[in-house]
Amino acid sequence: MKSRAAVFHGAGQPLEVREIDLDEPGPRDVLVRMAAVGICGTELHSIRGEWVRPTPSVLGHEGAGVVEAVGDAVTSVKPGDEVVLSWAPSCGDCADCRRGRPAACINLHRAIGNGTLVDGTTGMTLEGETLYRGTATGCLQELITVTERVALPLGGGVTLEEAALLGCAAMTGVGAVLFAARTEPGEVVLVIGAGGVGQFCVQGARIAGAEVIVVVDPLEARLELASELGATHTTDPDGLKALMKEVAPDGADRALDVVGNPETSALALRFTRSGGTCVIVGIPATGERLDLDFGEFNRREKFLTGTMYGSEDPAVALPILLDHLRAGRLRLRELLGQIFPLEQVNEAIERSLAGEPGRMLVLPGA
Numbered sequence: 480m481k482s483r484a485a486v487f488h489g490a491g492q493p494l495e496v497r498e499i500d501l502d503e504p505g506p507r508d509v510l511v512r513m514a515a516v517g518i519c520g521t522e523l524h525s526i527r528g529e530w531v532r533p534t535p536s537v538l539g540h541e542g543a544g545v546v547e548a549v550g551d552a553v554t555s556v557k558p559g560d561e562v563v564l565s566w567a568p569s570c571g572d573c574a575d576c577r578r579g580r581p582a583a584c585i586n587l588h589r590a591i592g593n594g595t596l597v598d599g600t601t602g603m604t605l606e607g608e609t610l611y612r613g614t615a616t617g618c619l620q621e622l623i624t625v626t627e628r629v630a631l632p633l634g635g636g637v638t639l640e641e642a643a644l645l646g647c648a649a650m651t652g653v654g655a656v657l658f659a660a661r662t663e664p665g666e667v668v669l670v671i672g673a674g675g676v677g678q679f680c681v682q683g684a685r686i687a688g689a690e691v692i693v694v695v696d697p698l699e700a701r702l703e704l705a706s707e708l709g710a711t712h713t714t715d716p717d718g719l720k721a722l723m724k725e726v727a728p729d730g731a732d733r734a735l736d737v738v739g740n741p742e743t744s745a746l747a748l749r750f751t752r753s754g755g756t757c758v759i760v761g762i763p764a765t766g767e768r769l770d771l772d773f774g775e776f777n778r779r780e781k782f783l784t785g786t787m788y789g790s791e792d793p794a795v796a797l798p799i800l801l802d803h804l805r806a807g808r809l810r811l812r813e814l815l816g817q818i819f820p821l822e823q824v825n826e827a828i829e830r831s832l833a834g835e836p837g838r839m840l841v842l843p844g845a
């Protein structure tokens with residue numbers, strides 16, 4: 480089978496749109512025609528060369544589309560169904576999978592590092608050579624084969640452009656606040672970094688009933704969007720200390736570092752109240768380390784944790800997000816940025832690298 484894909488050859492090189500070959504779907508596979516794919520911040524790590532993964536590869540792990548065909552053993556979806564892809568095609572068998580955390584699956588993370596699916600294959604070739612999969616997915620292409628478990632039915636009521644965001648940014652950001660930080664009504668939530676995922680953290684905090692939602696970002700346009708989506712207070716990094724002194728002098732009940740570097744994580748932990756929870760949401764470049772003060776833990780009894788893909792099984796979290804969406808509590812449209820056909824994928828990436836507000840979307844079928 481043929482597909483048209485944006486092929487990544489390595490950092491500093493533009494993606495190249497090529498015709499590629501796909502293996503025939505197996506009995507438990509689903510063939511999906513991709514309608515919309517978001518350019519996620521973690522893609523940019525590969526593009527900037529901060530992560531080194533096998534190439535050539537097809538990037539893209541946040542997308543929605545329509546089921547084209549299914550294997551004989553597939554029961555959860557049928558041709559014509561609209562689906563969003565989960566990027567956690569986990570093994571289903573390890574300790575993390577058994578406790579309902581497929582995104583923490585050891586075999587998934589090995590596969591992501593190797594640019595493959597969990598079974599070590601990729602199911603895609605370019606001129607007879609192996610074509611690797613970004614984030615065990617690789618959906619920046621027209622057609623993709625995935626296992627049944629990760630083609631999650633949408634059930635209507637959401638456009639496929641909006642639904643793409645459910646596949647990574649919304650799941651990650653809302654989940655970080657609800658399932659990792661376990662935010663309670665009336666609490667103070669601090670969100671550091673108001674890119675795509677950060678804006679969903681803001682919405683998660685509003686959905687959880689937080690009373691004070693403080694958002695920090697150097698870009699004014701992002702702060703304005705955060706205010707529309709539920710932030711009660713916003714500031715640039717220089718103003719954070721004074722603002723926290725004014726609105727939450729004891730610190731935040733829940734502080735989220737959505738940037739994911741040593742400085743922003745230290746900042747989030749510092750502004751977490753005694754006994755409060757600090758969650759690292761953003762993913763750092765390979766090799767980064769944290770330098771921690773013992774006093775934050777022994778004297779001040781803070782909790783520090785991280786989250787991957789919203790800390791819930793995507794198959795469990797998606798219906799929760801869809802409920803919030805249909806009730807008008809979760810807003811996706813405001814998060815959409817510009818839309819590009821597959822041929823202009825490099826422009827979408829450049830806009831993302833520039834930090835322009837809104838998720839850049841690529842429509843592989845356009």
Ligand SMILES: [Zn+2]
Binds near residue numbers: 648
């Ligand atoms: Zn992502």
Ligand SMILES: [Zn+2]
Binds near residue numbers: 576584
């Ligand atoms: Zn597993």
